[in-house]
Structures are given as structure tokens and as C-alpha cells.
Amino acid sequence: SVSQSCKSLFDKTWPDLKNKSFVVENCINTEEIQRKSAINTITYPIKPVQFVTVARICKEKGFERAINILSRLKKMGYDFRWHVIGGNGKSIEEQIKSAGLCSEIILYGEKENPYRFIKNANAFLLLSYQEAAPIVIQEAICLKVPVISTNTLSAKELVGTNGIILNNDEESIFNGLKKILDQPEI
Numbered sequence: 171s172v173s174q175s176c177k178s179l180f181d182k183t184w185p186d187l188k189n190k191s192f193v194v195e196n197c198i199n200t201e202e203i204q205r206k207s208a209i210n211t212i213t214y215p216i217k218p219v220q221f222v223t224v225a226r227i228c229k230e231k232g233f234e235r236a237i238n239i240l241s242r243l244k245k246m247g248y249d250f251r252w253h254v255i256g257g258n259g260k261s262i263e264e265q266i267k268s269a270g271l272c273s274e275i276i277l278y279g280e281k282e283n284p285y286r287f288i289k290n291a292n293a294f295l296l297l298s299y300q301e302a303a304p305i306v307i308q309e310a311i312c313l314k315v316p317v318i319s320t321n322t323l324s325a326k327e328l329v330g331t332n333g334i335i336l337n338n339d340e341e342s343i344f345n346g347l348k349k350i351l352d353q354p355e356i
Contacts, residue, residue: 172196172303173324192196196305199283200312207285207313214290219354222291222315224284224306227258232297232320236263239344241269247350250274252295254286279340289313293333297343298322318350 171177181188181331195295199241214220233254252275259277266275280285288294294310294317301322307329310317317333319325320343325335334356336346350356 173327175324175327176302179188179323186290191231196303196308198305198308198312202313203234203309205294206283207289209283209286211289212253214251214253214276214292218251219351220251220253220290220292221295221318222253222255222288222293223295223297224255224288224309225307227254227256227261229296233262234296235343236295237262237265237269237271237275239340239347240271240274240281242344243347243351244271244274246348249263250351251276253287253291254278257283284321285313288315291315293318293350296320297336299338301325318346 172195173192174193177191177193179180180191198207207217227233236252240250254256255278256274257280259279263277266272266277278287288310294315296307296317296319297305298304298320301324303324307317307319311332316331316346318327319333319335320338321335322338334346334350
């Protein structure tokens with residue numbers, strides 16, 4: 171398994187295999203990530219808060235509910251930018267337009283070097299419905315970017331003190347992001 175949380179779930183599901191299962195955590199090349207992050211690094215304005223996500227755009231990653239939440243926040247007067255790096259952006263373009271978030275949500279598509287986008291963001295945002303042990307959390311932490319994640323299987327293990335874990339429902343995410351936009355220093 172890629173995390174202790176994944177192993178525990180596996181062991182609970184197949185207790186007779188407990189002694190045969192073990193954890194091998196995902197490995198990242200921190201030097202390579204840091205080197206790539208310094209190539210044509212994206213510099214964001216100090217204000218508003220700059221979120222970044224690197225993920226394939228699909229239902230499991232929670233993009234549709236994130237757009238709904240960000241639309242509510244914009245209607246309340248909050249200012250932010252969400253930079254999204256990942257393929258299949260066409261699938262959410264209409265929702266972004268309908269929500270009036272074309273200036274707030276920037277879709278970049280797939281990028282060979284996503285680290286240059288992550289490096290200077292205020293926070294890395296991962297609002298998935300489910301995850302095992304996403305390497306992208308380790309990559310953001312490697313670049314010293316705080317992580318805001320939903321509470322998925324290994325989120326607490328991976329994020330630790332390097333960010334905030336939000337309950338995995340729309341209201342909790344809304345309240346968590348609102349609090350972060352009210353107090354960006356947290």
C-alpha cells in the first residue's frame with residue numbers, strides 16, 4: 171500500500187492477508203522538483219489569494235463542487251484566483267462561465283512542468299471526493315506551499331502540519347475556504 175491508511179483499509183477488508191501486506195510510500199525526487207520549479211517560475215500578485223491545483227479534471231477530483239463553492243464566495247465579495255493545471259478543462263468551462271468565474275479560475279491545461287505554477291501559490295488546493303495517497307501533496311509540500319485538502323484516506327498522514335484538512339462535504343469546504351480568505355495568514 172502507498173500509505174498506512176491504505177494498508178489499514180486493505181487489512182480490514184482482507185484480514186487474512188494482513189501479515190502479507192506492507193507500506194511502500196510514494197517517492198518523489200525533491201531536488202528535481204525544486205530545480206524544475208525554478209524554471210520560468212510563475213509569479214502571482216500578492217493579492218488576491220492565489221490557489222493552485224494540479225490534477226486531471228474529472229468528477230472524482232471535486233472540480234464541479236469547487237466551482238459551486240467559489241461561486242458562492244465570489245457572490246459574497248471574496249476575491250481569489252484558482253490556477254488549474256490539468257487535462258480535460260473543456261469539461262468544466264461551461265460551468266465556470268455560467269458561474270461568472272472566468273476571471274477567477276484560470277485553466278492552463280496539461281503542463282510538462284507544473285512545479286513552476288505551484289511554487290509561488292499561496293496554497294495548493296485538492297478538493298477530491300476520494301484519494302489514496304496523492305503524490306501532488308508531497309510535491310506541494312516539497313515546494314513549501316501549504317496544502318488545503320479534503321479529508322480523504324491518507325490526507326492527514328500526508329498533509330500533517332503542512333496545511334489544513336477540511337471535512338469532505340460542500341459546506342465544510344465552503345466554511346474552510348471562507349475562513350482562509352478571511353484570514354489568509356493561517
